[in-house]
Amino acid sequence: xxxxxxxxxxxxxxxxxxxxxxxxxxxxxxxxxxxxxxxxxxxxxxxxxxxxxxxxxxxxxxxxxxxxxxxxxxxxxxxxxxxxxxxxxx
Amino acid sequence: xxxxxxxxxxxxxxxxxxxxxxxxxxxxxxxxxxxxxxxxxxxxxxxxxxxxxxxxxxxxxxxxxxxxxxxxxxxxxxxxxxxxxxxxxxxxxxxxxxxxxxxxxxxxxxxxxxxxxxxxxxxxxxxxxxxxxxxxxxxxxxxxxxxxxxxxxxxxxxxxxxxxxxxxxxxxxxxxxxxxxxxxxxxxxxxxxxxxxxxxxxxxxxxxxxxxxxxxxxxxxxxxxxxxxxxxxxxxxxxxxxxxxxxxxxxxxxxxxxxxxxxxxxxxxxxxxxxxxxxxxxxxxxxxxxxxxxxxxxxxxxxxxxxxxxxxxxxxxxxxxxxxxxxxxxxxxxxxxxxxxxxxxxxxxxxxxxxxxxxxxxxxxxxxxxxxxxxxxxxxxxxxxxxxxxxxxxxxxxxxxxxxxxxxxxxxxxxxxxxxxxxxxxxxxxxxxxxxxxxxxxxxxxxxxxxxxxxxxxxxxxxxxxxxxxxxxxxxxxxxxxxxxxxxxxxxxxxxxxxxxxxx
Amino acid sequence: xxxxxxxxxxxxxxxxxxxxxxxxxxxxxxxxxxxxxxxxxxxxxxxxxxxxxxxxxxxxxxxxxxxxxxxxxxxxxxxxxxxxxxxxxxxxxxxxxxxxxxxxxxxxxxxxxxxxxxxxxxxxxxxxxxxxxxxxxxxxxxxxxxxxxxxxxxxxxxxxxxxxxxxxxxxxxxxxxxxxxxxxxxxxxxxxxxxxxxxxxxxxxxxxxxxxxxxxxxxxxxxxxxxxxxxxxxxxxxxxxxxxxxxxxxxxxxxxxxxxxxxxxxxxxxxxxxxxxxxxxxxxxxxxxxxxxxxxxxxxxxxxxxxxxxxxxxxxxxxxxxxxxxxxx
Numbered sequence: 005x006x007x008x009x010x011x012x013x014x015x016x017x018x019x020x021x022x023x024x025x026x027x028x029x030x031x032x033x034x035x036x037x038x039x040x041x042x043x044x045x046x047x048x049x050x051x052x053x054x055x056x057x058x059x060x061x062x063x064x065x066x067x068x069x070x071x072x073x074x075x076x077x078x079x080x081x082x083x084x085x086x087x088x089x090x091x092x093x094x
Numbered sequence: 095x096x097x098x099x100x101x102x103x104x105x106x107x108x109x110x111x112x113x114x115x116x117x118x119x120x121x122x123x124x125x126x127x128x129x130x131x132x133x134x135x136x137x138x139x140x141x142x143x144x145x146x147x148x149x150x151x152x153x154x155x156x157x158x159x160x161x162x163x164x165x166x167x168x169x170x171x172x173x174x175x176x177x178x179x180x181x182x183x184x185x186x187x188x189x190x191x192x193x194x195x196x197x198x199x200x201x202x203x204x205x206x207x208x209x210x211x212x213x214x215x216x217x218x219x220x221x222x223x224x225x226x227x228x229x230x231x232x233x234x235x236x237x238x239x240x241x242x243x244x245x246x247x248x249x250x251x252x253x254x255x256x257x258x259x260x261x262x263x264x265x266x267x268x269x270x271x272x273x274x275x276x277x278x279x280x281x282x283x284x285x286x287x288x289x290x291x292x293x294x295x296x297x298x299x300x301x302x303x304x305x306x307x308x309x310x311x312x313x314x315x316x317x318x319x320x321x322x323x324x325x326x327x328x329x330x331x332x333x334x335x336x337x338x339x340x341x342x343x344x345x346x347x348x349x350x351x352x353x354x355x356x357x358x359x360x361x362x363x364x365x366x367x368x369x370x371x372x373x374x375x376x377x378x379x380x381x382x383x384x385x386x387x388x389x390x391x392x393x394x395x396x397x398x399x400x401x402x403x404x405x406x407x408x409x410x411x412x413x414x415x416x417x418x419x420x421x422x423x424x425x426x427x428x429x430x431x432x433x434x435x436x437x438x439x440x441x442x443x444x445x446x447x448x449x450x451x452x453x454x455x456x457x458x459x460x461x462x463x464x465x466x467x468x469x470x471x472x473x474x475x476x477x478x479x480x481x482x483x484x485x486x487x488x489x490x491x492x493x494x495x496x497x498x499x500x501x502x503x504x505x506x507x508x509x510x511x512x513x514x515x516x517x518x519x520x521x522x523x524x525x526x527x528x529x530x531x532x533x534x535x536x537x538x539x540x541x542x543x544x545x546x547x548x549x550x551x552x553x554x555x556x557x558x559x560x561x562x563x564x565x566x567x568x569x570x571x572x573x574x575x576x577x578x579x580x581x582x583x584x585x586x587x588x589x590x591x592x593x594x595x596x597x598x
Numbered sequence: 599x600x601x602x603x604x605x606x607x608x609x610x611x612x613x614x615x616x617x618x619x620x621x622x623x624x625x626x627x628x629x630x631x632x633x634x635x636x637x638x639x640x641x642x643x644x645x646x647x648x649x650x651x652x653x654x655x656x657x658x659x660x661x662x663x664x665x666x667x668x669x670x671x672x673x674x675x676x677x678x679x680x681x682x683x684x685x686x687x688x689x690x691x692x693x694x695x696x697x698x699x700x701x702x703x704x705x706x707x708x709x710x711x712x713x714x715x716x717x718x719x720x721x722x723x724x725x726x727x728x729x730x731x732x733x734x735x736x737x738x739x740x741x742x743x744x745x746x747x748x749x750x751x752x753x754x755x756x757x758x759x760x761x762x763x764x765x766x767x768x769x770x771x772x773x774x775x776x777x778x779x780x781x782x783x784x785x786x787x788x789x790x791x792x793x794x795x796x797x798x799x800x801x802x803x804x805x806x807x808x809x810x811x812x813x814x815x816x817x818x819x820x821x822x823x824x825x826x827x828x829x830x831x832x833x834x835x836x837x838x839x840x841x842x843x844x845x846x847x848x849x850x851x852x853x854x855x856x857x858x859x860x861x862x863x864x865x866x867x868x869x870x871x872x873x874x875x876x877x878x879x880x881x882x883x884x885x886x887x888x889x890x891x892x893x894x895x896x897x898x899x900x901x902x903x904x905x906x907x908x909x910x911x912x913x914x915x916x917x918x919x920x921x922x923x924x925x926x927x
Contacts, residue, residue: 007397012300014319038300039307039380040315068102068148071156075322076296078394080401081145081330085102092401100776108778109767112785113730119802128650150761151691158688161681175608201638201746205657208741208753212734221760224737227753232680235634238615242633246610253616259642272645275656543643567616585611592607 006047007092009079015042019073025056041075049091050079106147111140114217126215132278135343139216142338145330146222153225157232164236164320171313172243178593181309182377183248183586184577189241189314190250190440191371192302195267197237198258202271203286204230210279210287219283219338222331226287229324240317248582250439253567257439260554261566262545263367263431265495269542270364274357276538281353283335289357292332293398293410295325296390297365301372304380333398340405347406352534358410359527363494366423370431373424373453374445382456387420412527415503421457422506425465430499432472433484437559439568441577444473464506481576485559487546492521492539493528500524516540621670634679636670638746659744662811664869664876669745671872672865676751676857683754687761690850694765697846698772706843707773714839715773721836721902722844723770723784724794725829728821729763731801735817742810751861752814758858762851769847793901796894797825803890811869812883818862820887823916827855828895828908836902867923881925888916888927 011026013019015037023042027033030050036043044050057065067088079090100108117125129136148156170176180186204227211224245251258264274285303318336354339346369383381389391413399409428442435442445453450469453461472482488497502508512523516536523529532539548554555565563570572581613619614628617637622628644655654661659669666672678686701707710718736756743749767781774780788794801821807813830851834841866884870877895909902908917927 007400008393009397010394012322014323039304040319041300041304068146068152068156071148071323071327072159073323074326075319076300077326077329078397080333083102083145083147092397094404100771104778105771108771108781109764112781113726113763113767115727115785115789117802117805118789119799120806125802125805131650149764150757151694151764153757154684154687154691154761158684161684165681178608198638198640202640204753205639205741205749208737208749208756211756212737212741224733224753224756224760227737227740228680228757231750231753232684234638235680238633239630242614245615246612247608249611251615252612255615255617255637259640265643265645268640268643269645272656276646276648278649538646538649541647542645548643588607 007079008045009048009050009090009092010043010045010077011050011052011074011090012038012041012043012076014073014075015040016073021060022052022057022070022073024060026050026052029053029056043076049089049093051090052088054086102147106144106149109149110144110221111217114220122215126213128213129215129279132280133349134280134339134346136215136339137342139218141341142216142218143334144218144222145334146327148225148327153228157228160320160323161232161236164316165239167316168240168243168313176310176312177244177247178589179310183582184375184377184441184443185309185311186244186248186582187250187440187577188302188305188309188371188375189244189311190248191367191375193237193241193251194254194257194261194439195264195367196298197234197241197254199267199271200230200234200237202275204228204234206271206275206282206286209275210283213279214283219331219335222327222334223283223287226324226328226331229321229328232324233321236317236321240313243313247585249569249580250441250573250582252569253439256567260545261439261568262437262490263496265543265545266367267364269495270360273360273538280339283332284339284350284353285357285360287328287332288336289332289354289410290361291325291328292336293358293391293395294361294365295329296394297386298368299325300390301368301380301383301386305372305376305378308378308380309376336402336407337405340402340407344406351407354407355411356531356534359412359416359525359531360494362416362419363496363524363528366427366496369420369424370427373456374428374449379452382453383424384420384456387417392417411530412525415525415527418503419500421460422464422501425453425457425461426499426501429465429468430488430497433482434488435575436483436570437563437568437574439566439573441575441580441582443577444469444476460506487549489522490544490546491524491528492542492544493523493531495542495544496524498522498524629677631674631677631679631682635673635746635750639744639749657744661742661744662809663879664811664872666744666869666872666876670747671868672745672748674747674751675860675864678751678754680750687758690853691761694847694850697849698768701843701846702772707840710773710837710840714837718773718837718840718844719770719780719783720787720791720793721898722829723766723773723780724788724791725826726763726766726770726781727785727788728797728801728825728829729759729766731805732817732821732826733757733759733763735804735813735821739810739814739817742808743814744810748814748865755858758854762854765847765850769844772847791901793897796897800825800890800894811880814862815866815880815883816887818859818866819884819916819920820891822855822858822862823919824888824891824895824909824912825898826851827915828899828912829902830855831912832899832902832908835908863919863923866920866925870924877924877926881920881927884920884925885927888913888920891916 026044030046033044033046054067067083070088077090079092082089207223207227211220211227214220274282299322303315306314339350372383431438432442475482490497500510502510510525512529513520514533549562555561577583613625618628618633619625621636639657733756736752740749740752770780804816830848833844837844870880892909892913896906899906899909920927
């Protein structure tokens with residue numbers, strides 16, 4: 005069975021472009037809508053790219069701003085200035 | 095010319111990691127007196143990875159912004175009397191269970207992470223633990239501030255602090271956290287940081303908060319999701335701790351495995367209260383406990399333990415029993431509180447027909463066969479004015495402190511009993527999981543402040559139920575008993591009657 | 599459906615929680631600070647003794663020698679709960695960001711020659727380690743102390759010291775143009791330079807102090823009132839040509855010291871006023887730690903200003919302050 009990398013975000017205006025960026029950058033990503041939140045699952049790895057979010061919001065965006073909208077996650081985290089990656093790869 | 099901006103990793107390392115030093119005027123073992131006795135071997139603290147790399151300035155910035163947003167919602171909720179817009183006043187019983195049972199644990203976590211944040215020898219985990227200590231203080235305080243508004247109108251919330259340290263069923267979460275707080279710093283990190291925050295927290299918060307959203311409680315949704323944004327940092331700390339301990343020395347594996355087994359089972363027992371809340375207390379249901387267990391333990395936990403297998407760590411012992419329990423635990427817990435409704439600080443009720451049909455659908459293997467007949471009988475007895483109360487005091491499990499109501503694995507018609515002898519005394523347990531925990535540290539668990547034994551010993555205000563309730567500061571006739579006939583119900587009906595009149 | 603407010607009676611049944619009402623002497627509206635503070639810490643029916651310290655309960659008033667009838671007498675005059683604290687610090691930090699941008703964009707440290715830069719590295723940057731020791735002490739007071747009134751502000755203070763340690767680190771990165779070499783040099787000075795050894799020995803001695811209220815006094819009146827005041831107050835004498843940029847980048851510390859002092863002064867004053875026994879204990883602790891800080895500060899003051907007088911001045915101010923708090927030194 006594949007290991008599932010997962011991120012749950014608030015379903016609000018701040019998170020919407022981030023959700024769009026994730027769906028664009030992570031083929032095969034599955035969406036579970038919950039009241040007030042959305043859970044995004046993908047086999048093995050899920051990445052949030054700074055450039056993709058910035059392209060959608062038209063301003064500079066720091067992956068640490070995910071702090072404001074994240075609800076939950078699964079996978080080993082690797083974060084730097086350009087991406088926030090959850091993965092079960094080694 | 096401004097020099098090149100540093101990357102996040104490098105900047106964090108320079109600003110944080112070099113701050114500590116090897117003491118020479120005092121021995122390191124005296125500066126850190128508590129991190130050796132558990133037998134955990136750490137060769138190199140600098141191998142610790144800081145995944146989030148939050149500096150204090152970023153912490154203040156993000157947390158300040160979250161708090162501004164949260165308190166704006168709380169103010170608006172109070173000004174608009176948002177409490178009148180929830181799905182049904184029955185919903186507030188969820189908040190009663192949360193404030194009396196869970197919020198005090200957030201406080202304990204705050205102090206516990208201060209302990210870890212001072213006494214772990216590595217600077218990386220220490221900073222992360224300190225931030226978590228701050229976050230946990232945030233959680234207890236924002237929960238109090240959110241529910242404060244409900245307390246102005248509904249019963250069962252006012253004495254949450256007093257009750258948490260005394261009431262029989264609240265000793266279940268209290269003893270859970272006392273157990274973690276009295277363990278060494280590494281066990282605490284595995285217990286709370288890993289087993290609770292990583293493996294089980296989603297089962298606690300996501301159901302509570304989605305339930306709040308479904309039932310129109312926008313203030314609780316807001317604090318809940320806001321708190322969860324901190325949890326993702328805490329989960330990361332939890333998983334880093336376990337990986338770090340397992341990477342540092344092969345001798346750590348058996349110790350860590352024992353803690354994972356213990357705290358998984360301890361946590362599973364506490365979460366039975368959440369199971370009951372999801373399946374019985376939410377007027378509008380989000381998902382069943384069994385479904386939540388499948389998503390957040392079977393699926394998410396499966397990925398996690400597959401990953402940890404490369405260190406030799408196994409899926410927690412009795413995980414299979416816990417998964418089988420998911421078919422039963424909410425029904426058995428609700429049946430218990432229904433029988434003891436006179437001694438509980440929230441209201442109970444028998445599910446109506448539509449609710450029972452939902453339970454039949456969600457629990458096709460068990461509800462109709464084992465629980466529906468009993469609940470229909472109790473509902474019928476109520477109709478005939480013979481509402482069933484259990485006036486005996488139950489025997490409690492010496493470890494999880496839940497009354498001995500759970501059934502044998504594989505036989506839902508037979509109550510499970512286990513026992514052990516220590517120095518001529520017999521101690522009773524609800525399960526193999528709890529017995530194993532006791533047998534590994536009997537000297538710890540014989541100390542437990544057992545609510546029923548304390549009542550019999552005369553330490554809880556007297557021998558009669560009214561004496562004990564008074565000692566709990568439980569306002570009999572308002573805080574306890576069935577929802578139907580309660581002051582909460584009357585208030586709710588009055589509001590809605592008045593609103594209906596106004597609407598013509 | 600939300601019920602129309604005007605149409606129904608929405609008179610609250612009660613104003614606040616039972617334990618808060620008992621504190622206020624009746625059911626009255628309570629502030630967010632009060633509801634977030636009073637009686638949050640458990641006091642009764644602990645299930646197990648700590649494995650590492652079985653002589654005490656998890657929360658135990660006997661972990662210090664001073665005795666209070668009510669530890670909630672130590673309320674925070676700033677009335678900080680988590681939200682209020684974080685928003686206050688986020689605001690202070692906006693000024694820090696502006697100041698760093700201002701200093702870096704104009705390259706204000708360019709006017710420091712290599713000698714002065716070396717002095718900044720040796721004289722100012724090692725204080726980041728002193729803040730780190732202070733962070734450990736305030737975290738210890740939070741975990742070991744008694745009653746939320748004093749323990750909650752202590753973890754805020756711990757966060758403040760970590761934040762200040764990081765601000766000092768950033769000053770180093772400005773000076774060394776983001777290479778981090780200045781921080782290594784400063785750490786070597788902290789470990790080995792004779793001028794810092796008294797300070798390092800003092801803070802290491804506090805790290806092994808297990809009486810949490812003695813630790814509070816040592817931290818507030820020894821470390822904060824003497825040593826940190828000494829370092830930050832010497833800026834002008836020590837770093838002449840870059841006084842302004844250093845003052846700008848340490849403005850947070852000046853604002854913080856004034857605010858923290860209001861809180862810690864209040865705590866010490868209330869504890870000392872409780873009983874003659876408390877006053878005697880706290881006075882003895884204050885005397886000991888101010889004397890120690892003065893002795894340690896003389897060498898540091900020499901490094902910064904060329905003479906020891908600044909340490910004596912700072913210690914005299916700390917003693918006068920202690921006297922105002924009702925202590926006898």
